[in-house]
Amino acid sequence: MTGEQERSLEGWDPGVVDGPDLAYVVERAFDYRGDVTVVRRDGAEIVGYLFNRNVDVAEPFVEMFERNGGEPITIPYASISSIRFTGRDTAAGNSYAAWLRSREAAKVMQPASGV
Amino acid sequence: MSVPVSQMWTVGTYVLKQRLKRRRRYPLVLMLEPLFRCNLACAGCGKIQYPAHVLRKHLSVEKCLAAVEECGAPMVSIPGGEPLMYPEIGRLVKELVARRKYVYLCTNAILLKEKLEAGLFTPSKYLSFSVHMDGLEPEHDEAVCREGVFAEAVEGIREALRRGFRVTTNTTLFDGASAMRMQMFFDEMMDLGVEGMMLSPGYSYSKAPDQEHFLRRQKTNELFSKMLSNPKRRWKFNQSPLFLQFLMGKWDFECTPWGNPTYNLFGWQRPCYLLQEGYAASFKELMETTRWEQYGHKSGNEKCKDCMVHCGYEPTAVNYTFTSWKGLKATVAATVAGKL
DSSP states (O other), X not given: OOHHHHSOOTTOOOOSOOHHHXXXXXXXXXXXXXXXXXXXXXXXXXXXXXXXXXXXSSSOXXXXXXXXXXXXXXXXXXXEEEEEOOSOOTTOSOHHHHHHHHHHHHHHHSOOTTO | OOOOHHHHHHHHHHHHHHHHTTOSSOOSEEEEOSBOOOSOOOTXXXXXXXXXXXXXXXXXXXXXXXXXXXXXXXXXXXXXXXXXGSTTHHHHHHHHHHTTOEEEEEEOOTTHHHHHHTTOOOOOTTEEEEXXXXXXXXXXXXXXXXXXXXXXXXXXXXXXXXXXXXXXXXXXXXXXXXXXXXXXXXXXXXXXXXXXXEEEEOOOOTTSSXXXXXXXXXXXXXXXXXXXXXXXXXXXXXXXXXXHHHHTTSXXXXXXXXXXXXXXXXXXXXXXXXXXXXXXXXXXHHHHHSOGGGOSGGGTOGGGTTOOOHHHHHHHHHHHHHHOHHHHHHHHHHHHHOOO
């Protein structure tokens, strides 16, 4: 894992963005494995998992599953003011190393067989 | 090879029909992920890192069946997540079998015995449990990050075989795998009585916790050559011999990323089972709007550089078998002689 991949965006608030900055933030949100809060230009906030974006259409959009359930919703780029990385990054951490450590610790704790 | 003749016939005629229709791109296996939830958290898996509300969701059977119809592939693989945790897995499999789709239900088998005892499934030539087994007991338990899983899987396999089900195994090989230990594993699986084994090198998911143990191309060739250059006749592989020869470095295939399209909660995944670069709302949209030229070994795409995974290269091997005399001859020779 590279250093860049190790750095989690959890808690990141890029502030109000538009144009290329918005595109950049949307890409990071699409890659993020936690919930985000999308702030619309009318001030409304939508919390959920952003799982898709499409810029190859006349009106670019993102798709989200809201945290409180329901079918996916579509939000046009043009109506987004900001995206905050508010949920826990579920891909962060180093669970393999942690598992190896706990496994080694368990072996040390076990009494030797035949004793 | 251990693929039943009826299944080979179905796939062969399907490929030929696509060629006659002059379809340039067509799917062979639909990877249908009805849920992301799993009862394991394997170090090499990048499929399950989602917020809890996403993990709680699953596709309806109706959505699954609509995707199957839309895609049209003759085989359906049900990975996940753990498909035996899908509340409607019995009904989904029954519907797929009724449609004469060859179903590979990919499971870690922790719940297999329980689900079989509950009468969820009926043996059929169209249904195979493809049990995740990453090697002998210590290697497997290490790969799935939990001790005792190998023993549970073996118990599930025995129960499925006892009840007359088709059972295969699927094994992902990572860096550090021992060819000799894998050969012992092949013996053990054959002793258990499974119909055949499926092998693939792992893919370095950017979201998987363990990034250090994925095989690179040369290492893949070396490991598979060592492991398979003198195969025992009793070892049966439920996959294309040309794909195994490709892993041994004997063929220079290119990826067929549309060969095993993936459908899940988010839609049709671009471009393949391993990379998540976006989602299309329909299979047609996936096929027509994905920039396929940007993927595959020769594309120069960094994410594809070292990939030799079955979902991209086995379709290439299968197509080569059924669309070229050289491929057909090599497949027949490997099957008859039992040599790779």
